[in-house]
Amino acid sequence: MRLSLLKVITWLVSPQVVLGFTNHGQAVIKVTDHEPSTARKVAVIGAGSAGSSAAYYLRKYADEADIALNISVFERNSYVGGRSTTVHAYGDPLQPVELGASIFVEVNRNLVNAVKEFNLSTSSFSSRISTDGPELGIWDGVRFRFTEQSEDSTWWTGAKLAWRYGPLTLYRARALRNAAIGSFLKMYDEPTFPFASLSDTVYDLGLTKFTAATGEQLLKEHGIGDLFADEIVEASTRVNYAQNLNLIHGLEAMVCLSTEGAMAVEGGNWQIFDHMLKSSGATVHLSSPVRKVERLDDGRYVVHSKSSSYLSGFLNTQETFDEIILAGPRQFSGIDFQPELAHVPDEIPYVKLHVTLFTSKHLLSPLAFNLQPGDAVPQVILTTLPPDEPRSNVTDAGLPGFFSISLLRPVVDTRRFRSAQPEYLYKIFSPQAVNSTFLAHILGLKPRKANEIISQRDVSWVYRQVWDSYPYEFPRVTFEESRLDSGVWYTAGMEVFVSTMETMSLMGMNVARLVVDGWKGGMGRKE
Numbered sequence: 001m002r003l004s005l006l007k008v009i010t011w012l013v014s015p016q017v018v019l020g021f022t023n024h025g026q027a028v029i030k031v032t033d034h035e036p037s038t039a040r041k042v043a044v045i046g047a048g049s050a051g052s053s054a055a056y057y058l059r060k061y062a063d064e065a066d067i068a069l070n071i072s073v074f075e076r077n078s079y080v081g082g083r084s085t086t087v088h089a090y091g092d093p094l095q096p097v098e099l100g101a102s103i104f105v106e107v108n109r110n111l112v113n114a115v116k117e118f119n120l121s122t123s124s125f126s127s128r129i130s131t132d133g134p135e136l137g138i139w140d141g142v143r144f145r146f147t148e149q150s151e152d153s154t155w156w157t158g159a160k161l162a163w164r165y166g167p168l169t170l171y172r173a174r175a176l177r178n179a180a181i182g183s184f185l186k187m188y189d190e191p192t193f194p195f196a197s198l199s200d201t202v203y204d205l206g207l208t209k210f211t212a213a214t215g216e217q218l219l220k221e222h223g224i225g226d227l228f229a230d231e232i233v234e235a236s237t238r239v240n241y242a243q244n245l246n247l248i249h250g251l252e253a254m255v256c257l258s259t260e261g262a263m264a265v266e267g268g269n270w271q272i273f274d275h276m277l278k279s280s281g282a283t284v285h286l287s288s289p290v291r292k293v294e295r296l297d298d299g300r301y302v303v304h305s306k307s308s309s310y311l312s313g314f315l316n317t318q319e320t321f322d323e324i325i326l327a328g329p330r331q332f333s334g335i336d337f338q339p340e341l342a343h344v345p346d347e348i349p350y351v352k353l354h355v356t357l358f359t360s361k362h363l364l365s366p367l368a369f370n371l372q373p374g375d376a377v378p379q380v381i382l383t384t385l386p387p388d389e390p391r392s393n394v395t396d397a398g399l400p401g402f403f404s405i406s407l408l409r410p411v412v413d414t415r416r417f418r419s420a421q422p423e424y425l426y427k428i429f430s431p432q433a434v435n436s437t438f439l440a441h442i443l444g445l446k447p448r449k450a451n452e453i454i455s456q457r458d459v460s461w462v463y464r465q466v467w468d469s470y471p472y473e474f475p476r477v478t479f480e481e482s483r484l485d486s487g488v489w490y491t492a493g494m495e496v497f498v499s500t501m502e503t504m505s506l507m508g509m510n511v512a513r514l515v516v517d518g519w520k521g522g523m524g525r526k527e
């Protein structure tokens, strides 16, 4: 059985040579070098925003410099996109919903350019559902501190905001945000770009003053009122990063206030990264975790990966590359570098975020949010801590018990042909698993016995995911370097600076530029 399968595999990969079996009886395939010796070979490990962008810009820069290039992308998952991925409501492919990164904004240059280049359609978030309720509410576990009736994707306009927080507070907060983002945007262009050292760049651009302080300290220093900080800014850091304002650094807090021109790719943001990979001409290996990266005496690297396919079960493959780009957090990669890297990135704590998607014919219950019966509940519920709750160090959501609950859109259960009644699609971000008791509570259903399964008539579809979603963005002034060793590059140092699809794309682009500049400079591959 094994042998005949192996023959099939050998035909399929005819330029490759089967070396033999491992002691587990698995075939080992060695990919032979049949490239012209001038083509540079790069392995990108990870097909998320960073890896796909690295591949895309590598191709672009190499073409511009007339350098022959061959890119292979290894991805552990069976899909492209990493933390940008969709699942399908009711399992219906026509009803995709973002499970991870859901929005980007108009200042996100790489993503916006890619959307244009690949002719992808985006939607903004103006699709208001007629629930009569406010568009948005900030809930502290006791009451709504702030509600906004109408759609408004900025925090700066609207009479209600000015009235509650004061025009001066809004003015100062916006100026501070603009200063931070303005400095950050210099990272895309010369003379800052490309940057070998993120730490030096952050310092040179004056961004250290934003990253060294907590969001709370930064706002205080700039005379921005506590009320605005506790409500608007903290609600934003909690929904975007599952972190309170007294722990998250000031730059990430400013990023959370940059909501102008929020958009998403229709059908899923992952399509940006899929198009980038296609455009790069890379050979993409899905379901192919890299296990080991071994340095050869000539300075090149052998990438050992295990690919699974329906034909072969598991195949161990080995391929030799000139450069390696590790495009995901080292600590979750499970890669054994032999010898150990000259610089091993520090392990950092990541948020464990529970994302729960579900559909129901019910709207949220006003009683669950201390409103009067018949009152409409806000469509998007952000959270903050109540005034008397000590700002905790910790990772939980405090009194509200969750970070956000959003009514995303009306949906129809296409599995039921006859009684396709309108339902609603919801998304919850929380630090713990959402159980039936909690769902019954927010939907205003009868109290249930502990752990009793909620009826499918009430909640027709549920999807749960636990992510290592992003790092705890504690204040800091130093960051991992882009180069971990001669010929080994790293993108995830960017994540403790700002973790977004765009910043990770920027880092992929940066590494691509550094790699190609290295070739152009004829600096020689290795020391």
Ligand SMILES: Cc1cc2nc3c(=O)[nH]c(=O)nc-3n(C[C@H](O)[C@H](O)[C@H](O)COP(=O)(O)OP(=O)(O)OC[C@H]3O[C@@H](n4cnc5c(N)ncnc54)[C@H](O)[C@@H]3O)c2cc1C
Residues within 6 Å of the ligand: 045, 046, 047, 048, 049, 050, 051, 074, 075, 076, 077, 081, 082, 083, 084, 099, 100, 101, 102, 103, 104, 288, 289, 290, 291, 327, 328, 329, 332, 333, 334, 335, 353, 355, 467, 468, 469, 470, 491, 492, 499, 500, 501, 502, 504
């Ligand atoms: C729930 C959630 C909501 C978010 N919301 C937003 C948002 O609205 N807007 C926004 O901009 N950002 C958002 N983010 C953050 C954003 O998703 C990340 O910052 C960004 O997608 C990270 O991209 P990346 O390429 O660096 O990492 P990833 O997307 O994690 O990609 C790394 C890839 O490497 C692969 N990999 C790792 N090890 C190996 C190996 N050994 N072999 C092969 N492959 C390997 C992984 O499988 C993964 O696919 C959100 C994140 C989460 C989880």
Ligand SMILES: *[C@@H]1O[C@H](CO)[C@@H](O)[C@H](O)[C@H]1NC(C)=O
Residues within 6 Å of the ligand: 031, 032, 033, 034, 035, 070, 071, 281, 283
């Ligand atoms: C790149 O290399 C791989 C493996 O060696 C090979 O299969 C592929 O054809 C090459 N691609 C290009 C575009 O040269």
Ligand SMILES: *[C@@H]1O[C@H](CO)[C@@H](O)[C@H](O)[C@H]1NC(C)=O
Residues within 6 Å of the ligand: 119, 121
């Ligand atoms: C871009 O997409 C739109 C619809 O999505 C289509 O009508 C149009 O022809 C496309 N243009 C190009 C250049 O592909």
Ligand SMILES: *[C@@H]1O[C@H](CO)[C@@H](O)[C@H](O)[C@H]1NC(C)=O
Residues within 6 Å of the ligand: 390, 391, 392, 393
């Ligand atoms: C925060 O954590 C530190 C160290 O873990 C601890 O010393 C301190 O007491 C904590 N503060 C609060 C408010 O819980």
Ligand SMILES: *[C@@H]1O[C@H](CO)[C@@H](O)[C@H](O)[C@H]1NC(C)=O
Residues within 6 Å of the ligand: 401, 432, 433, 434, 435, 436, 437, 438, 450, 451
């Ligand atoms: C259900 O979740 C709530 C809120 O997270 C929690 O307080 C409660 O203990 C959980 N109940 C059970 C039975 O696990």
